[in-house]
Amino acid sequence: MGVTKQLYQLQEVDSGLESGTQALSQIISRLGENQAVSNARSKLASEQQGLEELKHQQHSLEWEIDDVVAKLITAEEELYSGRIANPKELANLQREIDGLKLKRCQLEDKVLEVMEQVETNSATVSRLTNELETLEEDWRSQQQQLAADRERLEATLSELKHKRELLSAGIVSQAVELYDELKRQKGTAVAKVEQGICQGCRISLSGAELQRARGDRLSQCSNCGRILFLE
Ligand SMILES: [Zn+2]
Structure with missing residues (x-):
């Protein structure tokens, strides 16, 4: 085999090594990278926190309503017990009852509003939970694929390195130096x-250059200096 053909083969091995190394470094940078998953996770966490706060608010309002209702029952019992005969006291009691009823009404409106928000937020939380699960699943299978690609590429690269060693060992050292x-x-x-x-x-090469390139000896392009290879 002529030296130029050997060098051409060496170049092909080198370009395989270069593109393989580039692909490998891309794979390595994507291995372990899970920005999308961690974004989805923190979005879900903040949504869950919001939901917890709303539920807490709902419970506080419910307790408040219970409290008002208990007071109302006591006041109404008092009103209808017949124990109070004084009209002024009765009027005061009636006013208190009216006030408690109004407050119960307002609290019930408020709690309904909060319950609606709880419902909306629960739906969002469950949607985000599903999205996160899908993302995590995709991520896991993508990572498996990447790990397999990495293994395959590393094997290819080590084969190519071996091939390069064998090839360059069979080429005159001056030619390899010029090539490098x-x-x-x-x-x-x-x-x-x-x-x-x-x-x-x-x-376009001159006739003499072409003649030289056809020969067994190494010849270079007079314009760019590259080693000429004629198949
Ligand atoms: Zn040239």
């Missing part, structure tokens, strides 16, 4: 020649 230097400078060191054109810089 060109790769560092230009990104790609070996350019294919297609229809007389260097695919590295898209310049």
Whole structure:
């Protein structure tokens, strides 16, 4: 095998290594990352807290109503017991009863309002809970997929590294040095020649250059300096 073909193979291995390494680092950055899940979790937590507060408010109002009702019963018993004969005292008692009834009415309106809010918030909490479960499930399966991809890629990369070692060991060291230097400078060191054109810089090669590229010895494009490879 000619040295340019060997170098071209080396370049293919290198480009596989580069894209594989890039893909691997993307996978690694996504492994363990769960921004969406933690956002959903904190949204749910704050919604749950709001719901707890509303329930607490509802219970306080219910206790308040019980209290007013108890007072009302006592006052009404007193009113109808016949123990009070004084008209002024009776009128006072009636006023107290009216006041308690009004207060009960107001508290009942309030508690109904709060109960409606509790209902709405409960629905939101259960919707968010479902959403979170779905997100967590998706996240888990995505993480499993990523872990599998990572394993597969790492195996591919280690195969490629091994292949590179074998390949570069079989190439004259000066050629590998030139390859490395060109790769560092230009990104790609070996350019294919297609229809007389260097695919590295898209310049037509002279007949002499093509002749040289066809030979066994290493030749470089006179324009871009890349190693020319003719299949
Ligand atoms: Zn060129």
